[in-house]
Amino acid sequence: MQQHSSNRGRHRSIQGRHRSIQARRVAGGTAALSLGLALGAGQLLGASPASAATAKAPVEAKAAAAPKASAAPKSPRIITKANTKNLPWGSTLKVTAKVIDPRTGKVAKGTIRLQGLRGGKWQTWDTETVRNGSVTLQSAPKGTTYVRTLFTGSGYKQTTTNRIRIAVKASGAKVLAEAVKHKGALYKFAAAGPKRFDCSGFTMYVYKTAAGKSLPHKADGQQRYGTSVSKSKVKAGDLIIYRSGSYGYHVGIYAGGGYMYDSPHTGARVGKHKMYGSNYVVRRLVA
Numbered sequence: 001m002q003q004h005s006s007n008r009g010r011h012r013s014i015q016g017r018h019r020s021i022q023a024r025r026v027a028g029g030t031a032a033l034s035l036g037l038a039l040g041a042g043q044l045l046g047a048s049p050a051s052a053a054t055a056k057a058p059v060e061a062k063a064a065a066a067p068k069a070s071a072a073p074k075s076p077r078i079i080t081k082a083n084t085k086n087l088p089w090g091s092t093l094k095v096t097a098k099v100i101d102p103r104t105g106k107v108a109k110g111t112i113r114l115q116g117l118r119g120g121k122w123q124t125w126d127t128e129t130v131r132n133g134s135v136t137l138q139s140a141p142k143g144t145t146y147v148r149t150l151f152t153g154s155g156y157k158q159t160t161t162n163r164i165r166i167a168v169k170a171s172g173a174k175v176l177a178e179a180v181k182h183k184g185a186l187y188k189f190a191a192a193g194p195k196r197f198d199c200s201g202f203t204m205y206v207y208k209t210a211a212g213k214s215l216p217h218k219a220d221g222q223q224r225y226g227t228s229v230s231k232s233k234v235k236a237g238d239l240i241i242y243r244s245g246s247y248g249y250h251v252g253i254y255a256g257g258g259y260m261y262d263s264p265h266t267g268a269r270v271g272k273h274k275m276y277g278s279n280y281v282v283r284r285l286v287a
Helices: 002-046 049-056 172-181 199-211
Strands: 077-082 086-088 093-100 110-118 121-130 135-139 145-152 164-169 227-229 239-244 247-256 259-262 271-274 280-284
Touching (some): 077 164, 093 110, 093 121, 110 135, 172 259, 199 247
Antiparallel strands (some): 093 135, 110 145, 145 164, 239 280
């Protein structure tokens, strides 16, 4: 009986130890599960928004740098000056031009043109290349007109200046040019052109056509027009009046070098003839 009781006691002791081990295992598993949940929650709560975004979205490549825009063309500053605004016919108009780059204040390189207004359109009269300074452009307009300069150059806008009015006035050269046109016309008494002339009819026609000057159809009367000029100061286009005493009997237009254009007498033609004698006066009707 005692041995049987002792065996039951040992059996109960073994069962107790087994239950204790199982309890410890359960408790350990529960603790590990709690710790795992706690760590997981900590990771979720502790993650920064940036980290989260990085984790969710792929890294984007940096945007390519935009190409630099080329500088817009600039309008240069053009400085122009005409040698006169009142040009005698046959004279040369000179226009100086200098082109400045507004970005640097230095001379801009390119091409500059002198243009004149004819028939409502701009026509180029002269062209020069601007390199290191100012340039001079030239022309000899035959009538009152407007002029301007036009600049073109690499990296610049095509630019024009304001127009300038150039008044072309009658001159001795214009009078002489008109006289030459009638070379060969036959003399005819009392004729005043345009095909035939007597002496005073010839000068009357030429001055009216070339300079708008009105003269009487008589040699003696013509010596009272214009301004008196000494013989030493005579120039082409001046009126020459030959006299008998103080009476004017023949007229012509001075051609230079001791010659004149005139319509001499019956049977002769208008032409360039050698001046004769010394009894004559000079009258200037145009500058």
